[in-house]
Amino acid sequence: MTREAIMDTVSSWQIEGNSNMHEINKSEAAIPINDIVTMAKSCRHYAMCKIDFLGTGVCASGLEKQYVSFYPEGRMDLYAALVDKAIPVTEKCMEITESCNLCGKCDYQCYFVSEMRPSKVMKALKDHLRNYLKRGGTVVQTKEDKILAEMKGIVGDFWATNDLAIRISYHHDLCPHVIFKLPEYVVMPNSREEISAVVKLLNSHGVPYVVRGNGASSHGLVFSEGAVLDLNRMKTIEFDEKSWSVKVGPGVAAFTVQSEARKRGYRVHTAEPAALICANIMTSGLLSTFSTTYGISADNFVNAEFVSKNGSFFNLNDIDAPNLFSSNNSRADHGALASCVSVSMKLHPVTDDEEGVLVPFEALDAALDFARNCAVRHIGLSIGILGGEFVSTFLAPTKSLAAVAKDIFTRKLGMPYIVLFIGDKYALRSVRDMGHPVIDQKLFATLSHGLTALNSAKWLDLLGELSDGEPFSYLRLSHFGELAELALAPSPAQLTQDIDPDLRSFFEELYSRAEMTDLIWLNTFRIQSSRYCRENPCVAFVCYLPINNVLIAEIQGGLRAIAAGHHLKDEFGFITPIDSGKRCVWEYDYYFNHHDPDELARIRQATHEAGALLDEYSEKTGTIRQVRYVVNQGCCRKENLLYL
Numbered sequence: 001m002t003r004e005a006i007m008d009t010v011s012s013w014q015i016e017g018n019s020n021m022h023e024i025n026k027s028e029a030a031i032p033i034n035d036i037v038t039m040a041k042s043c044r045h046y047a048m049c050k051i052d053f054l055g056t057g058v059c060a061s062g063l064e065k066q067y068v069s070f071y072p073e074g075r076m077d078l079y080a081a082l083v084d085k086a087i088p089v090t091e092k093c094m095e096i097t098e099s100c101n102l103c104g105k106c107d108y109q110c111y112f113v114s115e116m117r118p119s120k121v122m123k124a125l126k127d128h129l130r131n132y133l134k135r136g137g138t139v140v141q142t143k144e145d146k147i148l149a150e151m152k153g154i155v156g157d158f159w160a161t162n163d164l165a166i167r168i169s170y171h172h173d174l175c176p177h178v179i180f181k182l183p184e185y186v187v188m189p190n191s192r193e194e195i196s197a198v199v200k201l202l203n204s205h206g207v208p209y210v211v212r213g214n215g216a217s218s219h220g221l222v223f224s225e226g227a228v229l230d231l232n233r234m235k236t237i238e239f240d241e242k243s244w245s246v247k248v249g250p251g252v253a254a255f256t257v258q259s260e261a262r263k264r265g266y267r268v269h270t271a272e273p274a275a276l277i278c279a280n281i282m283t284s285g286l287l288s289t290f291s292t293t294y295g296i297s298a299d300n301f302v303n304a305e306f307v308s309k310n311g312s313f314f315n316l317n318d319i320d321a322p323n324l325f326s327s328n329n330s331r332a333d334h335g336a337l338a339s340c341v342s343v344s345m346k347l348h349p350v351t352d353d354e355e356g357v358l359v360p361f362e363a364l365d366a367a368l369d370f371a372r373n374c375a376v377r378h379i380g381l382s383i384g385i386l387g388g389e390f391v392s393t394f395l396a397p398t399k400s401l402a403a404v405a406k407d408i409f410t411r412k413l414g415m416p417y418i419v420l421f422i423g424d425k426y427a428l429r430s431v432r433d434m435g436h437p438v439i440d441q442k443l444f445a446t447l448s449h450g451l452t453a454l455n456s457a458k459w460l461d462l463l464g465e466l467s468d469g470e471p472f473s474y475l476r477l478s479h480f481g482e483l484a485e486l487a488l489a490p491s492p493a494q495l496t497q498d499i500d501p502d503l504r505s506f507f508e509e510l511y512s513r514a515e516m517t518d519l520i521w522l523n524t525f526r527i528q529s530s531r532y533c534r535e536n537p538c539v540a541f542v543c544y545l546p547i548n549n550v551l552i553a554e555i556q557g558g559l560r561a562i563a564a565g566h567h568l569k570d571e572f573g574f575i576t577p578i579d580s581g582k583r584c585v586w587e588y589d590y591y592f593n594h595h596d597p598d599e600l601a602r603i604r605q606a607t608h609e610a611g612a613l614l615d616e617y618s619e620k621t622g623t624i625r626q627v628r629y630v631v632n633q634g635c636c637r638k639e640n641l642l643y644l
């Protein structure tokens, strides 16, 4: 690229930006650069800006050019790296910056999850490069080597690169306790044959590699000093309704396949919406509140196809296939055994009488008894005990409202634990027969839209007047829903009053959609769950263990004491019963401010101690399985994982 051509391109950025940005970004000059850099360094890497979960469409350049650097997520990393002078300005850097048209779609998506405005960073990136070039800065041309040339021969010129502007967005996540690696190459194969050829090529040169989905595992799993194989181009979806299965390629995200399944009247078992299905199966075996019914690991799928480490093909139904159904609960690091190139997921029928309710509890003990009782009796479809942190961050569109909501749910309403329960009319009838007062779907919608008024004297007085000594008995009153509506005056406008003014009308329309207060939709598509790291990221401890109230209380006490000793915020995440109520999966979280070096040191130490505590209990009981030791074994039989 000549200098004249570069300057022509750069001057066009200004014009494009001004014509496309939505209101707030037209007067961005006043934002302190440090705030922009901090935002860029706060990207959670959960890839929510790579899926169309709000119906706004996805970053057009990302969809076209596919490398992470062409999405808001990657541009956040790129900008931070340029400001820190960690990488030079390269040709791809120019292309990535130019390809952003400042449409602002990412603001809606990222604000929904993290309350951040990536378009401010995108604009700062353009300004940064313009100023750099005006000052006479040069654009570095990246030299191609022999391996890269051969890789390009396999996947096509555009789909393999060693340009630092691409590599940088495959280099880290926010995990506090791993050493990150900058890959030499990033390659995006588009078929199993191309993966096989790339794997053989890398093997022949002794270059290590890792396969990557959307990189949202967030625990340092997708980094390599050699090559990263980003499988996002492989987005095939083939339904086989007569066999109740859908075969997806390794580039298909949970949200996409769930949306397609829904159109056909089915549900697929998915968890985080931006997680790629094959990756999720491989990593953790895919678990969610629906695991109570749909299971975990090999319960989820019919078959899966792989490219082995030597480049050959196999599928799990081959009699000679490597035994990926086995499980090795050892403390060694387990890399991916093979690259998954398709998985055929089970299609679950959906009945038209499914309903969601929330069952509140004053203590974990009672919530555990309820959840276990339902699971043992096979009552219900999806069961999850949620703590006050999850409930409030999921429901509240902003951090400040989440803090208020948490206090209301846990202290003022006396509901520190709430069981999310989804079932058909027979299951719901059973829950009522068990004598539990519930927040039904209609009341849930009222509480969601009336969240900001939950703190009002009118509402709290109403509860005081209607309570008769038995916890939550007011929920049984037939007219309680109407009274709640009168007291809270719920509306999408009320819920969104805290949101940045220029985004408010969009969010008001969004929260007026029926799905946004539909417990079934929200739990099936899970678009709110990654909000739990909106304030700060966390280290999640996830384990399988028997639903033993005493054991759980004891371990929780130990985890709390460790966090308190290191002055870290810690929270109960969720518990879902599995395996017919014999066991559960439990997440407990330690939060940390990744901008604070002292806090980073403390979270590392706390994570180490908490890991040792869980190891101790695992040895003592013989029945606890920590997910960190079975990562990349997600195809295993549940029985091999839990019983052996």
Ligand SMILES: Cc1cc2nc3c(=O)[nH]c(=O)nc-3n(C[C@H](O)[C@H](O)[C@H](O)COP(=O)(O)OP(=O)(O)OC[C@H]3O[C@@H](n4cnc5c(N)ncnc54)[C@H](O)[C@@H]3O)c2cc1C
Residues within 6 Å of the ligand: 046, 047, 210, 211, 212, 213, 214, 215, 216, 217, 218, 221, 222, 231, 250, 271, 272, 274, 275, 276, 277, 278, 279, 280, 281, 282, 283, 284, 285, 286, 287, 288, 336, 338, 339, 340, 341, 529, 530, 533, 632
């Ligand atoms: C907020 C949040 C909540 C979460 N909650 C849950 C939850 O409830 N349940 C749950 O199951 N998970 C949960 N996760 C974990 C996460 O969804 C999974 O780790 C998932 O795998 C991430 O998908 P990804 O496409 O980003 O995978 P990546 O991070 O890209 O990859 C994860 C691992 O899979 C390997 N891999 C990727 N693709 C392939 C492939 N095609 N073949 C072989 N190996 C491959 C990678 O090498 C890596 O080891 C959560 C994550 C976040 C951020």
Ligand code: SF4
Residues within 6 Å of the ligand: 042, 043, 044, 045, 046, 047, 048, 049, 050, 072, 073, 076, 109, 110, 113, 114, 116, 118
């Ligand atoms: S939605 Fe925001 S925080 Fe999440 S990956 Fe995209 S830019 Fe980063």
